[in-house]
Amino acid sequence: MSVLVYIEINKGRVKKASLECVNYAAKIAELTNSSVTALVNNADAAQLEEIGKAGAAKILSVKNDKLNSDGMFVSAAVEQAAKAENVKVIVFAFDLTGKAAAPRLSAKLKAGLVAGAVDYPTVNGNAFEVKKNVFSGKATAVYSINTDVKIISLLPNSFPVKLGENKATVSDFNVDLSSIASKIVVKETKSTDVGGMIPLPEAELVVSAGRGLKAPENWGIVEDLAKTLGATTACSRPVSDMHWRPHHEHVGQTGIAIRPNLYIAIGISGAIQHLAGVNGSKTIVVINNDKEAPFFKSADYGIVGDAFTVVPKLTEALKKFKANQN
Amino acid sequence: MKILVAISNVPDTTTKIQFTDGDTKFNAAGVTFVINPYDEWYALVRALELKEANLAEKVTLIHVGAADSEATIRKGLALGADDAVRIDSEGGDAFFVADQIATYAKANGYDLILVGKETINYNGSSVGAMIAGVLDLPFVSLATKLDMAGNKATVEHDIDGGTQVVECELPLVVSCAKGMAEQRIPNMRGIMAARTKPLTVVPANGTAPLTSIKSFALSAGRTTVKLIDENNIDELVNLLHTEAKVI
Numbered sequence: 001m002s003v004l005v006y007i008e009i010n011k012g013r014v015k016k017a018s019l020e021c022v023n024y025a026a027k028i029a030e031l032t033n034s035s036v037t038a039l040v041n042n043a044d045a046a047q048l049e050e051i052g053k054a055g056a057a058k059i060l061s062v063k064n065d066k067l068n069s070d071g072m073f074v075s076a077a078v079e080q081a082a083k084a085e086n087v088k089v090i091v092f093a094f095d096l097t098g099k100a101a102a103p104r105l106s107a108k109l110k111a112g113l114v115a116g117a118v119d120y121p122t123v124n125g126n127a128f129e130v131k132k133n134v135f136s137g138k139a140t141a142v143y144s145i146n147t148d149v150k151i152i153s154l155l156p157n158s159f160p161v162k163l164g165e166n167k168a169t170v171s172d173f174n175v176d177l178s179s180i181a182s183k184i185v186v187k188e189t190k191s192t193d194v195g196g197m198i199p200l201p202e203a204e205l206v207v208s209a210g211r212g213l214k215a216p217e218n219w220g221i222v223e224d225l226a227k228t229l230g231a232t233t234a235c236s237r238p239v240s241d242m243h244w245r246p247h248h249e250h251v252g253q254t255g256i257a258i259r260p261n262l263y264i265a266i267g268i269s270g271a272i273q274h275l276a277g278v279n280g281s282k283t284i285v286v287i288n289n290d291k292e293a294p295f296f297k298s299a300d301y302g303i304v305g306d307a308f309t310v311v312p313k314l315t316e317a318l319k320k321f322k323a324n325q326n
Numbered sequence: 327m328k329i330l331v332a333i334s335n336v337p338d339t340t341t342k343i344q345f346t347d348g349d350t351k352f353n354a355a356g357v358t359f360v361i362n363p364y365d366e367w368y369a370l371v372r373a374l375e376l377k378e379a380n381l382a383e384k385v386t387l388i389h390v391g392a393a394d395s396e397a398t399i400r401k402g403l404a405l406g407a408d409d410a411v412r413i414d415s416e417g418g419d420a421f422f423v424a425d426q427i428a429t430y431a432k433a434n435g436y437d438l439i440l441v442g443k444e445t446i447n448y449n450g451s452s453v454g455a456m457i458a459g460v461l462d463l464p465f466v467s468l469a470t471k472l473d474m475a476g477n478k479a480t481v482e483h484d485i486d487g488g489t490q491v492v493e494c495e496l497p498l499v500v501s502c503a504k505g506m507a508e509q510r511i512p513n514m515r516g517i518m519a520a521r522t523k524p525l526t527v528v529p530a531n532g533t534a535p536l537t538s539i540k541s542f543a544l545s546a547g548r549t550t551v552k553l554i555d556e557n558n559i560d561e562l563v564n565l566l567h568t569e570a571k572v573i
């Protein structure tokens with residue numbers, strides 16, 4: 001018996017969210033007296049080694065470009081690997097692939113799914129109890145999965161990645177996708193990467209700004225701060241609604257939910273719908289010229305002041321800090 | 327072409343969340359319920375736009391839940407949906423909901439099923455792909471644009487670090503996110519018309535949920551904020567490094 005993890009390679013690297021999943025699966029393997037099998041597509045030797053170090057005992061190495069195009073194929077590949085390996089627990093990242101493939105597989109196998117787990121399961125005989133965020137982070141719920149096969153998708157950035165000395169055995173695995181008729185035809189792929197920033201859902205450091213910045217041409221100070229930190233930029237909803245910033249930067253209840261280590265909110269009031277997307281951040285810094293801004297109630301550190309003077313100062317202070325560290 | 331829009335009934339975004347029955351149930355007392363924002367603003371409004379452009383014949387709402395969600399369903403009708411179906415049940419997990427919707431869609435010949443990106447109460451992002459799984463249909467997640475030409479949909483959607491444009495023949499399931507359409511406010515005529523639009527109640531199929539919720543807990547809030555003087559910004563950098571350990 002083994003715990004199966006689906007791993008993705010993105011831009012030449014094993015996705016961080018995938019490595020988190022291997023660590024997570026290793027913990028489940030420990031709790032259930034089994035071992036971790038990882039399924040990965042198009043991985044090179046260094047990437048395979050890294051997956052081993054994260055805790056996989058065995059790696060099924062696949063070479064099939066179809067897996068990059070449609071969650072239907074990923075679901076089928078994982079299903080085949082699960083059958084071949086007598087798998088009882090399947091782990092995905094709760095990322096775009098995991099959101100497309102895990103529920104489909106759950107419906108196919110009638111295997112209970114907890115989508116967006118934030119903690120290790122409690123194993124209770126044949127039942128797993130798994131915690132996830134609900135009400136957009138305002139609460140958590142413990143779900144029970146009683147089905148024979150269990151699927152868990154892990155909320156990215158819930159655990160730090162730990163790499164050890166473990167070495168995995170690697171074997172080629174052929175998935176047969178010929179019977180799957182995907183009608184989805186990819187016409188065009190556009191990258192929203194600006195200046196090589198880490199995509200928001202995976203970013204550990206995020207600098208975000210709101211209507212307090214007054215106009216799109218004022219975003220230079222935000223970008224300078226982000227660049228100095230190596231952070232990804234985000235924004236509040238009105239800012240993307242007014243097309244000051246691209247849609248994909250919109251965080252919150254109706255945008256995307258993120259949980260970086262550091263979230264710096266500049267000129268954002270801290271409306272409940274905004275908080276819903278960022279309150280999972282480990283540390284929150286708020287910069288706002290109104291000391292009554294609600295965001296200060298949900299912040300760890302705050303500066304009451306004008307963004308146009310505070311932000312450049314912070315950037316300078318960080319540059320000095322970085323220079324001293326080197 | 328007929329469009330089925332799955333709408334869920336959720337506490338208004340400003341709701342203060344509370345639980346009852348020993349933290350095993352959401353406390354709905356005094357809570358205002360609304361259509362899940364993604365389902366309303368994006369999925370439903372885009373479906374209505376397609377109909378207005380004569381690219382779809384009919385827009386049907388489907389909701390899986392109890393009778394107390396009918397006010398929410400009527401709001402969807404007021405926005406312009408033609409009719410609605412409620413699968414009568416006390417709810418269940420994402421699979422239960424998906425299986426109900428799949429059964430109805432299949433029996434009634436819906437070619438395009440639109441769901442929201444996720445519900446703001448359970449945040450599962452699961453129902454759409456599960457419907458596709460049950461019906462063996464293609465699924466496009468997190469669509470930000472949707473256009474139709476005859477039997478073919480062109481969908482722009484988010485992928486890791488970018489966006490992608492795909493084409494797909496119907497039948498198809500799409501989950502809708504920001505960008506698809508703009509929020510609409512129902513007008514008086516819509517609200518009046520909604521009162522008499524058909525809302526059919528259908529019994530649930532016998533499917534059992536695959537998961538259940540044992541208990542809830544409120545997330546721990548933050549302790550008090552540490553305010554730092556703007557003339558002492560090195561202090562903030564120092565705290566982020568030594569105390570918060572995030573830089």
Ligand SMILES: Cc1cc2nc3c(=O)[nH]c(=O)nc-3n(C[C@H](O)[C@H](O)[C@H](O)COP(=O)(O)OP(=O)(O)OC[C@H]3O[C@@H](n4cnc5c(N)ncnc54)[C@H](O)[C@@H]3O)c2cc1C
Nearest residue numbers: 210211212236237252253254255267268269273274289307
């Ligand atoms: C159903 C629903 C869903 C929603 N979903 C989202 C969502 O996903 N994400 C989201 O962000 N919002 C969402 N909203 C909107 C939300 O309610 C707020 O309106 C929005 O977050 C406010 O954005 P803001 O903080 O940028 O602007 P404002 O509320 O206008 O705040 C601007 C802030 O900037 C400060 N400021 C002004 N000048 C300066 C200066 N020179 N220096 C420093 N600070 C300054 C002000 O004191 C103020 O606090 C949603 C609303 C609804 C009803």
Ligand SMILES: Nc1ncnc2c1ncn2[C@@H]1O[C@H](COP(=O)(O)O)[C@@H](O)[C@H]1O
Nearest residue numbers: 332334390441442444445450451452453
């Ligand atoms: N009870 C329900 N009735 C109808 N549609 C639902 C229901 N629950 C969820 N949905 C649809 O499925 C989408 C995703 O829900 P979820 O997987 O719970 O995040 C929602 O945005 C709705 O479109």
